[in-house]
Amino acid sequence: MFNYTLKRLALAALVALAVSALAFVLLRLSGDVAIAIAGEGARAEDIAAVRQQYGLDRPLVVQYFDWLGRTLQGDFGQSLYFRTPVFDLIVTKIQTTLILAVLAIAFALALSIPLGVMAAVWQNSWIDRLCLWIAVAGQALPNFFFALCLVMVFSIGLGWLPVSGADGWEHFIMPTVALGYYVTPPFMRLVRAGMIEVLGADYIRTARAKGLPASTVILRHGLRNALVPVVALTAVQLGFLLGGSIVIETVFALDGLGYLAYQAISQKDFPVIQAVLMLLSVGYVVLTLAADLVNAWLDPRIRVG
């Protein structure tokens, strides 16, 4: 386990480094920071002055290591648009996004685990078909369109929920449903497939032969084993949700990291985009690392093989 952990840690560090370099270079090649700082319509000599003042005339590699060094010390620079330190901006916004991501995952699990189990237990029944359709619809509906439909029904039609903002818990209901439904299909398919496989295993037949009640067999013996791959998927989907929340947060004007990223991109606010991009990538690397370690701990075959 120690050797495996060490190897996985080294790989994660390498990937994090590669991703940060890639993100830095991609952004720099896409747009000119000097023009963004000097402002639209700035004179050529002003842009040149900015370029020299901020050290943007140095080679990209030098700039990258300079940026990386400061980032590692917690200095993310100044936002060009909000005129405040990027670090403070992120600290104030990240809470909303984390709450939304956790709620969305909880919603997806609460929907997909019972439905997936029922679909597996009553294979090819109407429940199985219903689950299939929920999954298929979830994958086909554009999530921003689904979000607008929710607004139309629950805010405008019924007047139950606020359209936008992030002041109280009721502001999180529709974003949670819109984002959570979007990630439900992969969970449902995984739980269903896992349960079908587990329910055919020998130890389940033994448990049944012992005369245990069906619910005990399915939940205690079956579900527990079918949930192992769900752990890994949860980590991957959580990372995906942090990125995917850009669209949903923008629709509901929910003031989190995704909305911040959208505003930063619209305003060409390089330091903010770079910081959010870095944070999401490294967050994904850490989450998958954690999932791999948990899985290796649960299943010795992984760490040995």
Add this chain to the structure above:
Amino acid sequence: MSDIVQTGPVAVAVVPPSRFKRRALKHKGLMIGTIIFAIIVLIALLAPFISPHDPYAQDLNNRLVPPVWYERGSWLHPFGTDNLGRDYLSRTLYGAQISLLIGISVMVISGTIGTALGLAAGYFGGRIDLVVTFIITTRLALPVVLVALAVVAMVGGTLGIVIAVLGLLKWDRFAVVMRSATQQVRSLDFVEAARASGAGQLRIILKEVLPNVMPHLIVVGTVEAASAILLEAALSFLGLGVQPPLPSWGLMISEAKNFMFFSFWLIAIPGAALALLVLAINMMGDGLRDVTAPDSRS
């Protein structure tokens, strides 16, 4: 990360063409998906001939006319008009061209990159496999929506840029699936035989390995085309993808957002069109996976 890269298809055997055809015709989902998809392709190709109006022509005296099924609607504009008085049916029909173009082009670009990487990693193994796995892992850590939004917004939102950016970003699943499929085919008898008879590496990969991993490639291709279509719609919806006045379905929903309280059809029509196209492609993908699996349930 290692186990993301390892999860992939298990099936290797290719279903013979005669049995494939019989199974395909019996698979309801595959047939329905294919028929809907074919109709949308026809609409896209014939849009210039079947559209009642010019999709770009504005008529400011006839703005926000409701569709024909509303009381104030008329057959002159069956789907009504938008806030600039443009005929909504014509824009919806032309929108199919953009979504299909995005889906197919992105699939070709990302499919080529991902297949090349996956084949190389799976066939050669060793160091090449290590390097490719590392590249895949790095790519998976990049948040696609954020990177695509940022790059397209900086470089400029033309159809070509959107296709290029999505194509260069979305090759990961191709690479993952092709890698594990190739690993399984690589040690089979006919590949060994080709190697023993002195065939070159490239020839073995293209003539022996590729045809046998093709079913997986097609299934991933459908999933990725659908996902690219949804991504373009999301980028355009945020105003950072394809630019006006192009009739992209995502952009149409974005432009109609401010009028949705009184004119809900303006977002319902392009939204339904998007969902129908993606649904059809996903049904084809699911169907093809069932039909090409060696021991399919049906």
